Amino acid sequence: MESSSHSLPPSCPLPVSSSPQQTSSSGCCFSHPLSPISFPPSPTSLSPATAESVHSSSPLSHYTASHFLEGQSIQCLSSENISDQDDLTCLSWLHQRGDLLPLQPLAKMTPLAQQESYAPIQPLPPASSKPPYSFSSLIFMAIEDSPNKRLPVKDIYEWIVNNFPYYKTATGGWRNSVRHNLSLSKSFRRIQRDKSQSVGKGSLWCVCPEYRSTLLEVLRKTHSYHSTNSNLINKPELLDGADYEVPAVCESMEISDALSHTLLLSASSPQILTSDNPTFAENPSCPLTPDHEELVTMESVDYQQEEVCEDMEKDPLSDSGYIELHYYQSNQYQYLVLPGDTELDLETVEILQLDAEAQEAAGSLLDLAGGGY
């Protein structure tokens, strides 16, 4: 697996922190409005030397919801112009995979001014309750969460089971429903595997780009609907405390999330997907770890060589208008790796810094959570 090293670009000498709420409102979306991601601490309080030290010496740590709540910064390792983000099509929240658990209350990115009026925390349903997502949404999430945005039906089963414990014990009929959905839905397309390299039966399935936005919107609505009654992000103790049993999936997903947390941003420049970064161009989901390549354990890419039928030669996302970014977590910081070697444009830097200042002025989400009740 090839990987590349990144250093802080000259235009981004300081760690840049982002407040998703404000960034999305100002056109620079680092997180879906439904995402709990927040980066409370001040970015400007760190010296370049400190940032560089942390950058080069801190091992990657697990990526959890509570980590976000402990306060971290984002460092821009590379950049692209990510203006004109459309939060309706931003998939970052989707990749908060722990949030995909059935009815697990994902905090909405409520404006800070409204955070004081949160409703009381609702008791969490068992993790084994049936997910509110339709099979189409489940399949969509599974495929989107795959390295190559395409999966055999067996892996779709596996993803669903791994992420939704309900299906571990559910009767086998749901698999029939999955297959039925794949066959019937226009949203999914079948791709022939490379006969010489295929292991296992069947074809690969991908999301039709033209239906992707629809699926995303359905998923977003479902997600929003089922996360309106509670607010986990403001009660991190619920994740770690005895009152709430963290579903196994959270733990199992931590490592992969830490290593390759994908953030998809809608962009006006789809060509960003074909970055001049060779690693990124080869595999848009390939984690780029500046100093911790050894920690990156990419899932085996079994489907890279499959024959792609009809017009599926290109990446299904290639014309979808998304930029794919990656997060890396150190002990104290998060690294936001953007494709390409181009420097962060001044406008984006200013937006990020303004957001960070606003965030700092308002206090961290954790502080708000502690004092907001």
Next chain:
DNA sequence: GTCCCCCTAAACAGAA
């Protein structure tokens, strides 16, 4: 009541 979406079940054929 109708339409649409979704879920579930079942049957069947073909491939591995």
Next chain:
DNA sequence: ATTCTGTTTAGGGGGA
């Protein structure tokens, strides 16, 4: 022969 995969049909529930 068995299991898995993919397709198709049918019926029912629920919401708009």
